Amino acid sequence: MARSHRYTSPAIVMRVRPFGETSQVVHLATPDHGMISALAKGAHRPGPELQGGVALASTGEAHLLRRPRSEMELLNRFRILEDLRGLRQDLERFYAACHVLSLLRAWMKPMLPNPALFGAALTALRALARAPRGSAGAWIAWFEARALAATGHRPLLEACASCGGAVEGGALFSAPAGGVVHRHCAPPGPSHRLDAASLAGLVRLYTARLPDLKREPPTPEVVRAARAVHDQFVPYVLERRPASLGPLPGRTVTRR
Numbered sequence: 001m002a003r004s005h006r007y008t009s010p011a012i013v014m015r016v017r018p019f020g021e022t023s024q025v026v027h028l029a030t031p032d033h034g035m036i037s038a039l040a041k042g043a044h045r046p047g048p049e050l051q052g053g054v055a056l057a058s059t060g061e062a063h064l065l066r067r068p069r070s071e072m073e074l075l076n077r078f079r080i081l082e083d084l085r086g087l088r089q090d091l092e093r094f095y096a097a098c099h100v101l102s103l104l105r106a107w108m109k110p111m112l113p114n115p116a117l118f119g120a121a122l123t124a125l126r127a128l129a130r131a132p133r134g135s136a137g138a139w140i141a142w143f144e145a146r147a148l149a150a151t152g153h154r155p156l157l158e159a160c161a162s163c164g165g166a167v168e169g170g171a172l173f174s175a176p177a178g179g180v181v182h183r184h185c186a187p188p189g190p191s192h193r194l195d196a197a198s199l200a201g202l203v204r205l206y207t208a209r210l211p212d213l214k215r216e217p218p219t220p221e222v223v224r225a226a227r228a229v230h231d232q233f234v235p236y237v238l239e240r241r242p243a244s245l246g247p248l249p250g251r252t253v254t255r256r
């Protein structure tokens with residue numbers, strides 16, 4: 001027989017909505033349990049357990065109770081372990097964080113562990129909370145790249161996705177092809193031209209270790225190229241266009 005089960009988990013608050021007079025329904029991203037819907041009873045009453053209400057984009061430790069015959073768990077306590085208030089102090093950081101959360105909501109599934117996706121979101125939110133002006137676009141592109149890879153959607157960038165041939169001199173990015181292609185291999189539909197330097201920078205965004213990227217951040221040209229590619233590819237993978245793509249910093253209109 002199913003029993004109640006008490007446990008704690010690292011968590012990111014992906015969505016919050018009021019429930020009744022004093023409670024909240026929260027959607028949490030967790031590394032080992034995927035997406036969790038939980039009721040935070042009395043969250044808006046003062047008290048140490050839920051600190052007067054759980055805020056969007058908070059990260060910390062969730063104390064949960066899984067209940068038999070109920071889809072919604074109980075959130076008994078949310079302990080904030082680090083200060084990410086910086087996300088709310090600047091519009092560029094705020095939009096960037098909203099976009100990270102919107103992709104996380106799309107890709108975190110109930111009961112489906114995805115520590116890589118969780119880790120990428122946590123790293124991106126931490127970095128964005130302290131991001132100097134003008135650098136949010138690079139962090140978004142980095143998160144998109146790592147989230148695509150963590151959900152099995154990494155585009156092929158190292159060779160032509162159609163014929164497998166070398167693409168050292170640059171190529172076209174084509175969402176339906178699933179990566180870069182030669183001009184003569186491109187399927188019909190929109191594509192984006194990548195010169196050799198942008199393509200190499202894009203590959204680095206997908207593969208380089210984080211300390212190396214921090215030491216040598218992607219150039220504005222590479223961030224622009226990544227934005228154009230992900231503007232095509234993320235809606236293609238999701239089969240819809242996330243609303244948060246609109247106000248992203250550094251976004252340019254792709255020529256069709």
Ligand SMILES: [Zn+2]
Nearest residue numbers: 160163182185
């Ligand atoms: Zn080809």
